[in-house]
Amino acid sequence: MSQERLIEIETGILSENDRYAAANRARLAGQGVFAVNLVSSPGSGKTTLLCATIRAMTADGAGDVAVIEGDQQTSNDADRIRETGAPAVQVNTGKGCHLDGHMVGHALDHLHLHDGATLFIENVGNLVCPAAFDLGEDAKVAILSVTEGEDKPLKYPDMFTAARIALLNKIDLAPHCDVDLDLYEANLRRVNPTIEIIRVSARTGEGLDQWIGWLRSEAAAKRLAQAAE
Ligand SMILES: Nc1nc2c(ncn2[C@@H]2O[C@H](COP(=O)(O)OP(=O)(O)OP(=O)(O)O)[C@@H](O)[C@H]2O)c(=O)[nH]1
Numbered sequence: 001m002s003q004e005r006l007i008e009i010e011t012g013i014l015s016e017n018d019r020y021a022a023a024n025r026a027r028l029a030g031q032g033v034f035a036v037n038l039v040s041s042p043g044s045g046k047t048t049l050l051c052a053t054i055r056a057m058t059a060d061g062a063g064d065v066a067v068i069e070g071d072q073q074t075s076n077d078a079d080r081i082r083e084t085g086a087p088a089v090q091v092n093t094g095k096g097c098h099l100d101g102h103m104v105g106h107a108l109d110h111l112h113l114h115d116g117a118t119l120f121i122e123n124v125g126n127l128v129c130p131a132a133f134d135l136g137e138d139a140k141v142a143i144l145s146v147t148e149g150e151d152k153p154l155k156y157p158d159m160f161t162a163a164r165i166a167l168l169n170k171i172d173l174a175p176h177c178d179v180d181l182d183l184y185e186a187n188l189r190r191v192n193p194t195i196e197i198i199r200v201s202a203r204t205g206e207g208l209d210q211w212i213g214w215l216r217s218e219a220a221a222k223r224l225a226q227a228a229e
């Protein structure tokens with residue numbers, strides 16, 4: 001296949017995706033839902049962090065959350081989320097390496113999403129493909145765990161450029177590994193100077209308050225912006 005034809009097909013796929021993503025965004029805005037798309041390499045701790053986040057958000061009865069889980073196979077992650085009491089829909093992408101706007105639209109049809117809720121979308125573990133696909137979310141959240149290596153933002157810049165915030169996870173392991181947390185942050189800022197960074201541990205709960213504070217203030221800012229329209 002010629003390079004021109006390949007580019008034509010890729011452009012077509014992305015613009016079709018953008019139409020589905022725009023429909024999702026309008027639907028979520030109509031319900032006052034704040035949606036984040038969690039992106040990372042496999043095993044960085046997305047599901048563990050989500051379970052801890054949901055438990056903390058709902059502990060005071062104030063959190064209304066729902067989750068769309070993306071994996072190539074299994075419903076393991078949706079099962080783990082449901083154990084917290086939150087509703088979850090699993091999307092299996094088969095050979096696909098990322099969620100897309102169409103899949104998320106179908107998942108929304110099966111999710112009983114309350115007005116004003118927070119929607120977490122856990123993308124397929126992959127540091128490349130999910131960066132290119134808008135799902136209709138308000139923000140992409142990149143999870144980077146301290147065992148992955150300080151150079152990952154430099155090697156996979158698209159993901160960290162697309163993200164509004166990075167959660168540097170598994171910091172409980174930092175003392176046991178030869179890692180430089182400041183270098184992780186410096187490399188994240190080299191590829192995305194405006195990225196917010198929070199150091200967290202899904203295991204110990206460190207940093208979770210700050211992360212939940214970010215979610216709540218971003219959701220409030222979205223509501224304010226919508227009210228002003
Ligand atoms: N020590 C430590 N381990 C963690 C932390 N967060 C996650 N883990 C462990 O990391 C492993 C992978 O965690 P998952 O939550 O399944 O990672 P994931 O990003 O959802 O993985 P995929 O969905 O397969 O991409 C599990 O063994 C978790 O217990 C953390 O903050 N500290």
Ligand SMILES: [Mg+2]
Binds near residue numbers: 046047048077122
């Ligand atoms: Mg997971």
